Amino acid sequence: MSAQIIDGSALAGKMKLEVTDQVKALVARGKPVHLTALLVGSTPAGELYAQRQGEACRAVGINYQLLKYPAEIAQRELKREIRRLNVDPSVTGIMMHLPLPGHLDHPRLQYEIDVVKDVEGVNPANIGYVVYGHTLIAPCTALAVIELIKSTGVEIAGAEAVVVGASEIAGKPIALLLAEQMATVTLCHIKTRDVSVHTRRADIVVVAVGKPHLLNGTQIKEGSVVIDVGINRVTAADGTKRTVGDVEFESAREKAGLITPVPGGVGPMTVAMLLRNTVRSALILESAS
Amino acid sequence: MSAQIIDGSALAGKMKLEVTDQVKALVARGKPVHLTALLVGSTPAGELYAQRQGEACRAVGINYQLLKYPAEIAQRELKREIRRLNVDPSVTGIMMHLPLPGHLDHPRLQYEIDVVKDVEGVNPANIGYVVYGHTLIAPCTALAVIELIKSTGVEIAGAEAVVVGASEIAGKPIALLLAEQMATVTLCHIKTRDVSVHTRRADIVVVAVGKPHLLNGTQIKEGSVVIDVGINRVTAADGTKRTVGDVEFESAREKAGLITPVPGGVGPMTVAMLLRNTVRSALILESAS
Numbered sequence: 001m002s003a004q005i006i007d008g009s010a011l012a013g014k015m016k017l018e019v020t021d022q023v024k025a026l027v028a029r030g031k032p033v034h035l036t037a038l039l040v041g042s043t044p045a046g047e048l049y050a051q052r053q054g055e056a057c058r059a060v061g062i063n064y065q066l067l068k069y070p071a072e073i074a075q076r077e078l079k080r081e082i083r084r085l086n087v088d089p090s091v092t093g094i095m096m097h098l099p100l101p102g103h104l105d106h107p108r109l110q111y112e113i114d115v116v117k118d119v120e121g122v123n124p125a126n127i128g129y130v131v132y133g134h135t136l137i138a139p140c141t142a143l144a145v146i147e148l149i150k151s152t153g154v155e156i157a158g159a160e161a162v163v164v165g166a167s168e169i170a171g172k173p174i175a176l177l178l179a180e181q182m183a184t185v186t187l188c189h190i191k192t193r194d195v196s197v198h199t200r201r202a203d204i205v206v207v208a209v210g211k212p213h214l215l216n217g218t219q220i221k222e223g224s225v226v227i228d229v230g231i232n233r234v235t236a237a238d239g240t241k242r243t244v245g246d247v248e249f250e251s252a253r254e255k256a257g258l259i260t261p262v263p264g265g266v267g268p269m270t271v272a273m274l275l276r277n278t279v280r281s282a283l284i285l286e287s288a289s
Numbered sequence: 290m291s292a293q294i295i296d297g298s299a300l301a302g303k304m305k306l307e308v309t310d311q312v313k314a315l316v317a318r319g320k321p322v323h324l325t326a327l328l329v330g331s332t333p334a335g336e337l338y339a340q341r342q343g344e345a346c347r348a349v350g351i352n353y354q355l356l357k358y359p360a361e362i363a364q365r366e367l368k369r370e371i372r373r374l375n376v377d378p379s380v381t382g383i384m385m386h387l388p389l390p391g392h393l394d395h396p397r398l399q400y401e402i403d404v405v406k407d408v409e410g411v412n413p414a415n416i417g418y419v420v421y422g423h424t425l426i427a428p429c430t431a432l433a434v435i436e437l438i439k440s441t442g443v444e445i446a447g448a449e450a451v452v453v454g455a456s457e458i459a460g461k462p463i464a465l466l467l468a469e470q471m472a473t474v475t476l477c478h479i480k481t482r483d484v485s486v487h488t489r490r491a492d493i494v495v496v497a498v499g500k501p502h503l504l505n506g507t508q509i510k511e512g513s514v515v516i517d518v519g520i521n522r523v524t525a526a527d528g529t530k531r532t533v534g535d536v537e538f539e540s541a542r543e544k545a546g547l548i549t550p551v552p553g554g555v556g557p558m559t560v561a562m563l564l565r566n567t568v569r570s571a572l573i574l575e576s577a578s
Binding site (some may be wrong): 105107108111115123124125126127128129131132133134157158160166168172173175176179182183184185186187188189190191192193198 | 394396397400404412413414415416417418420421422423446447449455457461462464465468471472473474475476477478479480481482487
């Protein structure tokens with residue numbers, strides 16, 4: 001039996017339509033939605049990513065402004081920029097492209113972003129609110145994972161969920177949101193003795209490591225839900241490049257009940273969640289004004 | 290074979306000596322350590338708890354001031370009080386006794402406490418910094434659990450750790466600190482299908498539910514480390530009252546390798562961690578001044 005594919009692109013498309021309507025309504029009320037992104041130290045990949053983000057924003061009616069800073073910018077100076085944007089009433093959302101140059105302390109900078117304007121949900125306080133079950137703005141990738149699972153109709157409460165990868169921006173927030181949804185959550189990582197022991201007993205497996213073929217069909221339970229957060233560029237023997245996830249898709253789909261593809265799974269949904277968060281920030285700001 | 294008892298009182302006593310020395314050194318440098326506690330709506334239990342906390346502080350040389358507010362105080366007014374204490378240079382630590390009356394939103398109030406003066410580590414931002422692995426001030430109970438495990442010499446990295454109870458102030462921060470120490474962590478709660486399946490495979494079991502006899506010896510692995518966070522007052526058939534944990538101590542000690550007693554385990558260590566955090570806050574403030 002072959003797993004049903006969870007179509008992240010289609011779900012993202014549906015969410016973007018909702019976002020478009022919400023943005024329109026805000027604009028009609030004289031409250032345009034405006035996301036300002038900070039890019040420190042330009043790289044071609046960073047520029048391309050920011051450019052695509054800008055296109056995604058404009059497609060749903062969100063104004064997108066990219067502010068570029070030299071790689072040598074001081075922590076204090078960047079902090080001052082964030083504070084300026086925090087109090088600028090025309091800016092409804094703020095995000096900072098990562099990675100930052102090594103001399104900058106990104107959690108401390110993310111802490112400076114106004115909790116409501118923090119559209120990526122990366123201010124430590126927003127992470128803490130998730131722990132408290134008082135979520136204001138949650139991290140986009142983690143939201144994408146939850147929405148993809150919910151779209152399948154599979155019950156999260158009481159399910160055995162295993163998250164492979166304990167990064168601060170993916171694995172840990174994913175584990176927290178799954179726990180908030182009342183899954184029994186196991187967080188595995190590089191020090192886990194045998195990841196397969198856990199993934200084989202899981203109803204829901206989320207893999208967020210960034211390593212191609214980390215998990216294959218023999219390591220998952222029959223009929224489980226597999227969410228692949230990995231986005232890896234690999235080069236085939238003939239020199240062609242393609243994007244693959246952390247899961248060996250072909251073997252996993254034979255065993256899983258539901259599985260996200262890469263590309264077309266978590267990726268487009270993460271972008272959609274950023275747009276949804278951006279509208280959410282604008283709506284919270286409007287209700288507070 | 291009977292488990293070795295992890296003596297929380299003895300460990301707490303040792304830590305209080307260290308704290309006493311640090312406070313003395315700060316005082317000698319003209320930097321007295323001063324903890325201000327907020328108590329909203331007086332109850333006999335709340336008053337008693339605050340009184341004991343004051344005694345614990347004074348015993349190590351920390352000034353303790355208790356500010357009492359009527360149960361009807363408005364969120365805005367309490368926020369203003371916290372902000373006043375944040376900028377008062379004589380106050381090095383701030384904590385707010387819980388529970389608060391129902392009309393107050395405690396995570397939002399805890400968010401107002403200056404991240405450095407937040408000696409309980411309950412500001413959502415401090416919880417978020419733990420998720421980021423950038424811990425500034427961590428929650429006391431979670432720190433107590435980690436210190437008790439470390440005191441045994443048992444390796445946390447790579448261990449299978451199971452936390453029973455997913456509360457915001459105990460279970461979740463404990464799970465996060467265990468993950469920070471590179472344990473493979475499973476978080477169980479009221480919706481977990483069969484907690485025993487997890488506790489029986491755990492090298493380290495932490496129980497933080499607040500329910501007597503929740504876990505017994507048949508539900509744990511031979512030789513495991515058992516940390517009992519529960520503090521429950523129970524009345525025996527003859528009317529006498531005593532304090533017990535969440536673990537059925539007598540059966541669990543026959544199976545476990547190491548176990549904390551109640552009382553005398555996590556309780557005294559949590560108080561010691563509050564004192565240690567209070568000194569830590571004062572030291573961070575000093576280094577920033």
